[in-house]
Amino acid sequence: MFVQRDRYAKLEEAAGYQIAAEIASLVADVSSAYYAIVQQQKLVNMTRQSMELSKKRKEISDAKRLRRGLNTTNCWER
Amino acid sequence: MKSQNPNLEIARINKDLSELDIKAYRSNYYPKVNLLGGYQHSKNNFPPGFSFTQNTTRNGLLYGFGISWNIFNGTYVSPNLQSARIEFINQDYRYNENELLLSSQLYESYRDYEANISLVRLETDNLELARENVNIALEQYQLGVINDIDLRAIQLKQIESETNLLVSQFRAKQSEIELKLISGSLTVSD
Incomplete structure (x- = not known):
């Protein structure tokens, strides 16, 4: 009997779902970007740790060279 | 889900x-049923010599309904x-x-x-x-x-x-x- 009223109610409901879909899509994009940033930050930390390890390796190597009586500065600057 | x-x-x-x-x-x-309703209020003032009645005032409630049924519509x-x-x-x-x-x-x-x-x-x-x-x-x-x-x-x-x-x-x-x-x-x- 009230077809138009029902139609407008359905259209309103559909609009609500469309907004929900847009919001969900936006939240997904933001979340994805956030995790990408977190990943990059972790990669930076990992590279720093790797550099620390390389420094440690260099120190050990220098110590070894010193024990052998070699000049370490010339060796690394070459 | x-x-x-x-x-x-x-x-x-x-x-x-x-x-x-x-x-x-x-x-x-x-069939279609149409309902109508309304209220009317009118007041007319005529100058002397223009009409038999100089002043008319009407108040009234209008209501009604109609039924139509389209038997053939092309x-x-x-x-x-x-x-x-x-x-x-x-x-x-x-x-x-x-x-x-x-x-x-x-x-x-x-x-x-x-x-x-x-x-x-x-x-x-x-x-x-x-x-x-x-x-x-x-x-x-x-x-x-x-x-x-x-x-x-x-x-x-x-x-x-x-x-x-x-x-x-x-x-x-x-x-x-x-x-x-x-x-x-x-x-x-x-």
């Missing part, structure tokens, strides 16, 4: 709308009704298609998510081993058992493991987001 997906819900609403179209076209076969209702019925069937197919598509996407996303979670566990174990290897290698290097190149190779293995773990963690998160998006459970609080 499927009922939370907005796209599927929109497909359901489209189906409902096409059903309402059928109702609207079918209503042309039924055969345009029937094709429209048939079109609406076909549209309803189409929308029903579309809804079922969306439902099947959503099911397959959900299954695929869940499988990806599980695979990525397993990969994260595997890469975590791998990284622990790589770190242990580096510690052992450093001690061996200090003792002179291994040379610079070997130590560097082991160190590179650790870097590779850490990178792999980060990539797998990122992929796991991506698949989690996708799974939540498809299931319609992704909210702002996530």
